[in-house]
Each structure stands twice: as structure tokens, then as C-alpha cells.
Amino acid sequence: TKTKEQLSKQVDQLLQLNKQFDDAFWEDLEEILIMSDVGFKATTTLLERLRDRVRQEGCNDSETFKTLFKEELAALFPQPAKRIKPQPPEVVLMIGVNGVGKTTTIAKLAHRAHMQGQKVMVAAGDTFRAAAIEQLEIWSKRVGAGFYAKAPFSDPASVAYEALDTAQAEGYDTLFVDTAGRLHTNVDLMEELRKIKRVLAKKHPGAPHRTILVLDATTGQNALSQTKLFAKDMDIDEIVLTKLDGTAKGGVVVAVSLEYGIPITFIGLGEKMEDLRPFSGTDFAQALLDL
Amino acid sequence: MFDTLSDRLDSIFKRIKGQGRLDEKAIQEGLREVRLALLEADVNFKVVKTFTDRVRERAMGQEVLSSLTPGQQVIKIVHEEMIDLLGGSQEGLNLKGPAPRVIMLVGLQGSGKTTSSAKLALQLRRDNHAPLLVPADVYRPAAIDQLHRLASEIDIPAYPSTSEMNPVDICRDALEKARENGQDTVLLDTAGRLHVDEKLMDELARIKEVCAPSEILLVADAMTGQDAVNVAERFDELLDLTGVVLTKMEGDARGGAALSIKSITGKPIKYMGVGEKLKDIEAFYPDRVASRILGMGDILTLIEKA
Ligand SMILES: Nc1nc2c(ncn2[C@@H]2O[C@H](COP(=O)(O)OP(=O)(O)OP(=O)(O)O)[C@@H](O)[C@H]2O)c(=O)[nH]1
Ligand SMILES: Nc1nc2c(ncn2[C@@H]2O[C@H](COP(=O)(O)OP(=O)(O)OP(=O)(O)O)[C@@H](O)[C@H]2O)c(=O)[nH]1
Ligand SMILES: [Mg+2]
Ligand SMILES: [Mg+2]
Numbered sequence: 001t002k003t004k005e006q007l008s009k010q011v012d013q014l015l016q017l018n019k020q021f022d023d024a025f026w027e028d029l030e031e032i033l034i035m036s037d038v039g040f041k042a043t044t045t046l047l048e049r050l051r052d053r054v055r056q057e058g059c060n061d062s063e064t065f066k067t068l069f070k071e072e073l074a075a076l077f078p079q080p081a082k083r084i085k086p087q088p089p090e091v092v093l094m095i096g097v098n099g100v101g102k103t104t105t106i107a108k109l110a111h112r113a114h115m116q117g118q119k120v121m122v123a124a125g126d127t128f129r130a131a132a133i134e135q136l137e138i139w140s141k142r143v144g145a146g147f148y149a150k151a152p153f154s155d156p157a158s159v160a161y162e163a164l165d166t167a168q169a170e171g172y173d174t175l176f177v178d179t180a181g182r183l184h185t186n187v188d189l190m191e192e193l194r195k196i197k198r199v200l201a202k203k204h205p206g207a208p209h210r211t212i213l214v215l216d217a218t219t220g221q222n223a224l225s226q227t228k229l230f231a232k233d234m235d236i237d238e239i240v241l242t243k244l245d246g247t248a249k250g251g252v253v254v255a256v257s258l259e260y261g262i263p264i265t266f267i268g269l270g271e272k273m274e275d276l277r278p279f280s281g282t283d284f285a286q287a288l289l290d291l
Numbered sequence: 292m293f294d295t296l297s298d299r300l301d302s303i304f305k306r307i308k309g310q311g312r313l314d315e316k317a318i319q320e321g322l323r324e325v326r327l328a329l330l331e332a333d334v335n336f337k338v339v340k341t342f343t344d345r346v347r348e349r350a351m352g353q354e355v356l357s358s359l360t361p362g363q364q365v366i367k368i369v370h371e372e373m374i375d376l377l378g379g380s381q382e383g384l385n386l387k388g389p390a391p392r393v394i395m396l397v398g399l400q401g402s403g404k405t406t407s408s409a410k411l412a413l414q415l416r417r418d419n420h421a422p423l424l425v426p427a428d429v430y431r432p433a434a435i436d437q438l439h440r441l442a443s444e445i446d447i448p449a450y451p452s453t454s455e456m457n458p459v460d461i462c463r464d465a466l467e468k469a470r471e472n473g474q475d476t477v478l479l480d481t482a483g484r485l486h487v488d489e490k491l492m493d494e495l496a497r498i499k500e501v502c503a504p505s506e507i508l509l510v511a512d513a514m515t516g517q518d519a520v521n522v523a524e525r526f527d528e529l530l531d532l533t534g535v536v537l538t539k540m541e542g543d544a545r546g547g548a549a550l551s552i553k554s555i556t557g558k559p560i561k562y563m564g565v566g567e568k569l570k571d572i573e574a575f576y577p578d579r580v581a582s583r584i585l586g587m588g589d590i591l592t593l594i595e596k597a
Contacts, residue, residue: 037333037516037518099512129567135433135436138433184543218399218515218518218522221516222542222543246518247485247486247522248516248521249518
């Protein structure tokens with residue numbers, strides 16, 4: 001795309017023209033990062049670290065700079081903790097604001113688990129949004145996963161509880177629980193999430209074993225507030241960043257990582273169930289600057 | 292974080308002690324704070340630049356008002372310029388021309404098109420129109436089902452499309468049916484798509500050609516970051532948008548995207564989505580959104596009076 005080419009050209013020129021990495025260079029770099037939603041504060045932090053590294057290593061060519069940049073950025077992203085496989089079924093709870101891609105990401109993760117030979121079930125915990133249950137049901141068929149749902153407007157916690165009951169009885173390896181989109185500022189709906197978590201834990205100690213916050217790469221600085229408020233109520237284990245197939249860079253996860261240190265595990269790159277990749281800090285850094 | 296903008300500005304001006312007139316140095320420093328606040332509110336970097344230039348020009352050499360601190364005075368100018376940019380007065384839907392009139396909703400995935408089309412249909416019926424909802428998203432699983440459910444919830448007719456049909460055919464035929472059945476407004480709910488997806492963008496152009504909509508509304512999420520300008524620019528280039536619906540505004544997003552989109556396309560923001568229920572839609576009020584982008588509801592009432 002036009003903007004992408006411009007940006008990558010810009011960086012290349014920046015690196016070629018500015019062998020000495022002067023103030024103008026750092027300012028231009030700052031601009032690029034802010035235009036990628038990294039945010040002013042995180043950009044400042046990142047560039048301070050980078051400046052130190054450049055000085056220390058006496059870096060004066062663009063190739064070395066690219067490597068340093070990738071290293072510094074990748075170092076900001078915490079590695080996911082090694083998890084011990086829980087007593088099955090492993091319960092994965094998907095949360096996030098409206099329309100970010102929770103249901104589609106469940107389909108992608110379920111597909112992945114299914115391909116790895118697991119017996120997978122998905123539970124329609126969004127009983128509120130019109131046809132959310134049907135949407136997940138269609139995905140479950142495409143993926144080849146088990147499906148559990150109750151009637152629209154049922155209590156989501158009871159859906160989660162009964163789905164877990166069925167998954168236990170029928171020997172499933174993994175259960176993905178979908179939830180309705182909700183804004184993090186909606187106190188009642190956040191309480192509803194806590195209730196889902198409580199009933200799952202009661203039925204199966206340790207559940208939900210993975211609580212995944214879905215963030216949309218198109219989102220700007222509000223992702224910080226989303227992470228803060230969802231984390232306050234829910235103990236987030238992982239973040240999945242969706243919609244990276246557009247022109248948005250998702251730079252706000254740099255700020256999110258700096259502030260909350262939650263590992264990013266996967267990225268979404270499209271609307272199909274195959275469009276999921278493990279997150280790599282180096283690749284992300286590379287895409288951020290189109291290096 | 293943001294309610295301190297006026298504090299920060301005040302402390303700058305105290306330090307500088309600009310007397311009589313707002314002097315250049317004070318304005319420069321003040322505008323740096325404004326710039327930060329706008330970036331934190333997700334206003335696009337380039338838009339921030341042109342915007343603060345405008346403010347600087349107006350502020351330069353202005354007499355200091357006795358009723359305000361210099362910091363407040365800068366905010367007053369910023370606020371006025373912002374309202375001006377966002378569109379001085381509130382604009383509704385264009386419903387002129389012979390019936391049936393077509394309103395087409397477009398935008399990125401998950402922005403709120405389907406929900407907003409049902410919300411608009413409800414509003415239109417309240418204003419004594421006879422709307423027809425048209426599900427034209429044949430791609431996303433259960434998208435058609437979603438609009439049918441919403442339609443039946445508010446008892447408004449929906450065109451019986453299926454995912455085997457072609458979106459352009461759906462829209463053409465629905466318009467024909469509306470004519471036959473005496474429905475005077477047709478709302479086209481299109482599939483979410485990326486502005487860089489040429490095939491799907493072309494589909495929108497063809498729908499436009501066939502249906503000649505009187506409104507083409509970009510539905511954009513209030514939480515959108517810097518990319519809002521790329522998205523709006525591409526949709527506008529291709530379709531010549533007539534307006535914008537900004538969704539999910541009931542949360543704590545500053546909504547800087549509003550300023551970015553308006554400033555890039557010049558197209559008015561007509562409505563705001565403020566919840567998931569179908570009554571949760573409001574007219575767009577530039578003054579309120581300007582205060583919100585600046586993050587300073589209370590102080591502004593004070594400043595407005597001065
Ligand atoms: N381009 C792109 N679109 C995506 C991606 N992930 C999801 N989508 C699309 O985004 C839209 C919303 O996805 P959903 O999975 O329904 O999102 P959700 O978070 O479950 O939405 P709610 O349940 O309504 O809150 C759909 O049109 C998806 O096809 C992605 O990685 N890239
Ligand atoms: N909180 C809130 N949620 C909204 C608002 N408008 C829409 N939503 C929610 O956002 C999510 C996506 O809305 P949809 O109407 O399905 O969005 P869409 O643009 O049609 O999505 P695709 O067809 O997948 O591209 C749903 O969960 C809606 O309930 C709003 O104003 N506030
Ligand atoms: Mg969903
Ligand atoms: Mg839709």
C-alpha cells in the first residue's frame with residue numbers, strides 16, 4: 001500500500017542519510033513509532049533505551065541499527081510462562097471489548113488444537129449478541145470441534161458450567177469458552193465475567209487455565225485502559241493481537257507490554273481459521289518499521 | 292492523566308509570566324502540552340500538526356482576557372478550533388430525493404455496521420419512515436442471521452438474503468422489492484473489509500453504482516488509533532462518503548479518531564453509537580466530543596462562559 005511503502009522508504013532513507021544518528025533522525029523515528037500507535041510515553045522509553053544501546057555499541061551503520069532496534073523491542077515482550085499441562089479439560093476463556101475478534105480467534109485456536117490431535121469443544125458463552133451462538137456453531141462445524149450452547153439470553157456462567165461438565169464427562173482435552181464483547185468500563189458486565197470465572201474454578205480447580213484478552217491492532221491508546229480494567233478483574237494470562245493484516249501496526253502492545261508485562265502469544269492475520277501465527281517480538285519489530 | 296492539561300498549561304504560563312499578550316514562547320510551550328494530550332487521545336500525528344499550527348496562528352498576540360488564566364485561554368482557543376473542525380452544527384441524514392432512498396454502511400471488520408444499521412432503521416421508523424434492512428454480508432458466519440434477529444426484535448422488515456447470493460445482486464434486488472412494497476428507505480449492511488482489500492473494495496463500488504445511495508456512511512470504532520486516517524481516506528477516495536458513524540462511544544475512549552477522520556475527509560460525523568442496544572444511538576455533538584478529546588469536561592464549562 002501507499003502508506004506502507006512510504007513508511008518503509010522513509011525508514012530506509014532515514015538509515016541511509018543519518019549515519020551519525022542525529023537529533024533529526026531520532027525525531028523522525030519518534031514520529032514513525034507514534035504513527036504506529038506505540039504512544040508518546042512508550043516511544044520515549046523505547047527510544048531512550050535505544051539511544052543508550054547505539055552509543056554503547058558505537059553503532060554507525062543501518063544494518064547494525066536494525067538489529068539493535070529489533071533486539072531492544074523484542075526484549076520488551078515478556079515470554080509466556082512454561083505451563084504444566086493441567087488435568088484435562090484445559091479451559092480457555094476468551095475476553096475483550098466488542099468486535100475485536102474473540103469468536104474468530106476461538107475458531108483459529110480450536111482449529112490449531114484440533115490439528116494437533118486434541119479433542120476440542122467450544123462453548124457459546126455469548127448469549128447476548130444477536131446470532132453470536134450461530135456464528136460460533138458454524139465455526140465449530142468448520143473446525144470439527146464439539147459445540148455447547150444454551151438458548152439466547154441464558155446466564156453465560158451456566159453455559160460455561162454445563163459445557164465444562166459435558167467436556168469432563170466426554171473426555172475433551174480442551175474447552176474454549178466464548179464471551180460476549182463488553183466495554184471494560186461496564187461494571188455489571190465485568191461482574192458477569194468474574195462469575196463465569198468463579199463457576200469454572202468451582203467445577204474444575206485451576207480453571208480457567210488460560211484467560212486470553214483479545215486486542216484489535218486497529219485500536220489506539222485505549223488498549224491500555226482495556227488491559228488495565230480487564231486485568232483488574234480477571235488475571236489475564238495471554239494477549240492475542242488481531243487484525244494485523246491491515247495497515248494498522250498494533251504498536252500499542254509495546255506500551256501494554258511495558259506497563260502490564262502480559263505475554264502476547266498469537267496474532268490474527270485474517271478472517272479464516274488458518275490466519276493465526278505465534279507472536280514473535282522480532283517479527284513484530286520488523287513489521288513496525290517495515291525493516 | 293488528562294484533566295491535568297489545564298494545570299500543566301497554567302504552570303507553564305506562570306513560569307513564563309506572559310503579560311498583556313499571549314507571547315510566542317508561552318504559546319509554543321503550551322501547545323506542546325496540547326500536542327501531547329491530542330496524541331494520547333489518538334488524534335493522528337499529522338492532524339495534530341496542522342491543528343496546532345492553526346491554533347498557534349490564532350493565539351499569537353491575542354490579548355489576555357482578565358477572566359481566564361493564559362493556560363485556560365489557550366484551551367479556549369483549542370476548544371473553539373476543534374469544534375469548528377469537527378463541524379460547527381449537528382447534521383442528520385440526507386433523506387431528500389425520490390423514494391426509496393438508499394443508506395449504505397461500510398467499514399472495517401467489527402466496527403459496528405450491522406448494529407448501527409438496525410439502530411438507524413429504528414430511528415427512521417420513529418420519524419415515520421418505512422425502512423427495509425438488507426443483509427449484504429455473505430462472508431462472515433451468521434452475519435445475515437444477526438441482522439435478521441435484530442430486525443425482528445424491532446419488527447422491521449429485512450430482505451431474505453442467503454450467503455449463497457452475491458452481495459451486488461442482493462442490494463439490487465432488495466431495492467427493487469422496496470419499491471414494490473412501498474418501503475421508502477433501504478439500509479444496506481455490507482460485510483466488514485480492510486480498506487486495502489481490492490476485491491472487496493471493488494464490490495462496494497459496484498453496489499454504489501447499482502443502488503446510487505444518498506448516504507454512504509463509514510462506521511468507525513471510537514477506539515481506533517492512528518490508522519483511522521488511512522482507513523477513512525481509502526473508503527472516501529473510492530466511495531465519496533457522505534458521513535461517519537462513530538461507535539462504542541459510551542466507554543472511556545477519547546475518540547481522537549473523530550478529529551482525524553473529519554480533518555482528512557471533511558465528511559461530517561453524523562451519529563454516535565453509545566451501547567449495544569438498538570436505542571443506543573445519539574446525534575453527534577461536536578462541542579461535547581471536543582471536550583472529551585481534550586479530556587476536560589468541567590473546566591470547559593467555566594471557559595465557555597468567559
Ligand atoms: N482482517 C481481519 N479480520 C478479523 C480478524 N479477526 C477477526 N476478524 C473479523 O472481525 C470481525 C469481528 O470478529 P468476531 O470474532 O466476531 O469478534 P468478537 O470479538 O467475537 O465480536 P463480539 O462478540 O461482537 O464482541 C469479523 O468480521 C471477523 O471476521 C483478523 O485477524 N483480521
Ligand atoms: N459497546 C458498544 N458496542 C457496540 C456498539 N455498536 C456496536 N457494538 C458491538 O460491537 C460488536 C460488533 O458490532 P457489529 O454490528 O456486529 O459490527 P460489524 O461492523 O457489523 O462487524 P462485521 O460485520 O463483522 O464487520 C458487537 O458486539 C456489537 O454489539 C456501541 O455503540 N457500543
Ligand atoms: Mg463474539
Ligand atoms: Mg456486520
